[in-house]
Amino acid sequence: MKPINQLIKEKPIVGWLIFIATIVIVFVLGLFASSIVERRAESVFVYTPKVEHSQFEPRNEVWGQNFPRQYQSYLKTADTTFRSKHQGSATIDMLEESPRMVVLWAGYAFSRDYKQSRGHANAVNDVHHTLRIGAPIDGNKSIQPNTCWTCKSPDVPRLMNEIGVAEFYKGSWEEKGHEIVNAIGCADCHDAQTMNLRISRPALVEAFNRRGIDITKSSHQDMRSLVCAQCHVEYYFNKKKIEGVQYLTFPWDNGLSVDAAEAYYDNIEFTDWTHTLSKAPMLKAQHPDYELYKMGTHASRGVSCADCHMPYMSEGGQKFTDHHVQSPLNNVANSCQVCHREETDKLIADVYERQDKLIENKYKLEEIIVRAHVEAQKAWDLGATEEQMKAILTDIRHAQWRWDYVAASHAAPFHAPVESARIISSGMVKAQDARVKLARVLADLGFNKEVPYPDISTKAKAQQFIGLDMEKFNNDRKRFLDEVVPQWLETAKQREANYNTKEL
Ligand code: HEC
Ligand code: HEC
Ligand code: HEC
Numbered sequence: 080m081k082p083i084n085q086l087i088k089e090k091p092i093v094g095w096l097i098f099i100a101t102i103v104i105v106f107v108l109g110l111f112a113s114s115i116v117e118r119r120a121e122s123v124f125v126y127t128p129k130v131e132h133s134q135f136e137p138r139n140e141v142w143g144q145n146f147p148r149q150y151q152s153y154l155k156t157a158d159t160t161f162r163s164k165h166q167g168s169a170t171i172d173m174l175e176e177s178p179r180m181v182v183l184w185a186g187y188a189f190s191r192d193y194k195q196s197r198g199h200a201n202a203v204n205d206v207h208h209t210l211r212i213g214a215p216i217d218g219n220k221s222i223q224p225n226t227c228w229t230c231k232s233p234d235v236p237r238l239m240n241e242i243g244v245a246e247f248y249k250g251s252w253e254e255k256g257h258e259i260v261n262a263i264g265c266a267d268c269h270d271a272q273t274m275n276l277r278i279s280r281p282a283l284v285e286a287f288n289r290r291g292i293d294i295t296k297s298s299h300q301d302m303r304s305l306v307c308a309q310c311h312v313e314y315y316f317n318k319k320k321i322e323g324v325q326y327l328t329f330p331w332d333n334g335l336s337v338d339a340a341e342a343y344y345d346n347i348e349f350t351d352w353t354h355t356l357s358k359a360p361m362l363k364a365q366h367p368d369y370e371l372y373k374m375g376t377h378a379s380r381g382v383s384c385a386d387c388h389m390p391y392m393s394e395g396g397q398k399f400t401d402h403h404v405q406s407p408l409n410n411v412a413n414s415c416q417v418c419h420r421e422e423t424d425k426l427i428a429d430v431y432e433r434q435d436k437l438i439e440n441k442y443k444l445e446e447i448i449v450r451a452h453v454e455a456q457k458a459w460d461l462g463a464t465e466e467q468m469k470a471i472l473t474d475i476r477h478a479q480w481r482w483d484y485v486a487a488s489h490a491a492p493f494h495a496p497v498e499s500a501r502i503i504s505s506g507m508v509k510a511q512d513a514r515v516k517l518a519r520v521l522a523d524l525g526f527n528k529e530v531p532y533p534d535i536s537t538k539a540k541a542q543q544f545i546g547l548d549m550e551k552f553n554n555d556r557k558r559f560l561d562e563v564v565p566q567w568l569e570t571a572k573q574r575e576a577n578y579n580t581k582e583l
């Protein structure tokens with residue numbers, strides 16, 4: 080037989096045939112390789128279950144027996160050591176950071192205690208510790224309804240299944256204290272049979288339904304954000320839907336923007352409380368994380384909450400989802416660098432730059448609204464009429480709503496920097512409008528000096544300024560934690576001992 084290069088010279092087609100055959104062989108080998116990798120990933124799902132349990136099993140450790148990797152990473156959400164410049168899992172006392180908030184919330188429980196969020200595994204414990212629930216001791220009721228438990232625990236879907244949704248929301252917070260003991264976990268986001276993502280909270284489904292959207296038809300990528308939107312959203316308690324029930328409702332009927340929610344609340348004349356100083360009918364924003372995220376670049380490019388907060392990890396050649404939901408700045412390599420080529424320092428600097436620039440104006444807005452509240456109080460003291468004050472109080476309501484919408488969504492400056500800046504500047508306009516009108520009213524009442532700005536340089540001074548008896552709150556809390564909570568946990572332990580799980 081002739082050497083190959085001579086064959087090719089005589090018949091070039093032979094060369095081409097060899098070339099094409101090589102490509103085909105390489106391609107087939109490639110298919111094999113990728114199939115091996117895929118099978119490996121699939122083996123995560125083709126697991127051998129160790130225990131059989133129901134959809135409404137609230138104990139994360141039971142689900143965790145079947146999925147040890149996800150469970151082990153979930154347990155890390157209990158860690159409270161990481162601190163970034165403005166956030167992280169460490170305890171940050173927001174009222175200490177900005178004592179102006181105490182005055183902004185005068186007359187509302189947030190002025191007593193407001194800490195930044197920590198990891199999911201702390202959810203139940205943290206709610207026991209906050210002064211906002213108003214220690215239910217000596218047979219006294221909590222100042223909060225049961226609805227407050229809704230975003231804290233997989234015991235919530237269990238109870239809703241047992242007694243019905245409206246019955247769950249009914250009554251005051253301490254009534255279900257012995258029922259809700261497991262922190263946010265598996266049953267909140269997963270279907271027990273398939274482990275697919277699952278919406279367990281009716282309020283989200285109902286909010287989309289009212290806008291004619293059926294979220295059970297959402298794409299897989301959308302579900303990776305919607306599971307978070309069950310809790311990380313703005314909401315209120317609708318007392319008019321069912322007698323005696325504070326029904327959890329999202330104010331989304333007009334859309335997801337701050338303006339749409341404001342119009343919704345104005346329209347139904349909803350107020351969370353009346354401000355002690357200015358008497359303005361106030362709104363309290365919760366944590367519109369999902370809504371603001373939707374206004375940002377990442378959402379518009381289809382990046383989901385889980386992409387940044389629950390990135391994929393690899394362990395022993397197996398790919399799985401990191402269930403340590405936390406600040407992505409503690410894991411830039413997996414959270415950002417799968418998409419961005421920039422160095423870690425550069426990416427962190429991008430986040431801090433957006434946060435710092437927004438916080439600068441957010442603090443200024445706080446000061447202007449504090450001034451508006453004390454000036455309004457002065458006007459009342461001098462005998463202003465309801466008629467004179469009406470438009471001013473509406474401006475204060477709208478200004479503070481806008482400030483709070485961004486302040487309550489800690490993540491807003493990164494999730495949606497442009498929209499957050501727009502909201503803060505529109506808040507400034509409203510607050511200044513209020514102050515211009517106040518200056519006129521004060522002048523009409525014969526007062527044309529500056530109303531002094533209170534000394535609220537620390538949380539303690541601010542709380543004293545609005546007249547809070549913090550010593551009593553703290554003592555009551557101690558008794559509640561010592562006397563009541565241990566009983567709740569004991570009752571729960573006895574109940575859980577009777578749950579059906581089958582070892583396989
Ligand atoms: C493109 C990435 C990205 C996406 C998408 C994203 N986040 Fe974030 N998130 C961040 C970054 C960065 C921070 C700021 C962390 C810091 O400052 O330590 C943050 C902060 C947070 C915080 C405060 C964290 C803390 O430490 O207190 C919460 C809560 C949060 N995000 C929830 C969500 C939710 C819910 C969604 C989806 C609706 C979402 N995020 C989508 C990147 C993202
Ligand atoms: C806050 C919501 C949330 C909670 C709580 C949660 N998961 Fe997940 N889980 C997810 C998301 C998001 C994914 C990624 C799903 C996808 O993209 O298909 C996921 C994926 C999974 C998968 C599929 C394999 C993988 O790693 O991607 C398993 C198994 C799983 N979770 C088990 C658990 C277990 C066990 C718990 C409780 C210890 C738990 N999850 C708690 C949101 C959650
Ligand atoms: C069942 C309600 C619920 C669901 C579902 C939920 N969260 Fe949370 N999340 C909370 C609560 C409550 C806290 C605050 C817990 C605390 O401070 O003790 C929190 C805290 C956080 C934090 C702060 C963690 C830290 O270390 O500071 C991040 C980030 C976060 N959630 C992101 C998400 C993402 C992303 C999803 C969806 C994959 C999600 N959450 C789903 C209720 C929920």
Ligand code: HEC
Nearest residue numbers: 376377380382386387407414415417418419426427429430
């Ligand atoms: C799944 C992919 C993906 C992940 C994960 C991701 N990004 Fe992005 N990011 C994008 C895309 C896409 C854009 C828009 C860029 C464009 O279209 O030119 C973007 C834009 C940005 C921008 C500029 C837009 C703005 O909002 O100012 C910054 C800053 C940024 N990303 C930082 C981060 C950081 C920090 C993380 C991690 C916490 C992260 N990204 C995670 C895909 C991603």
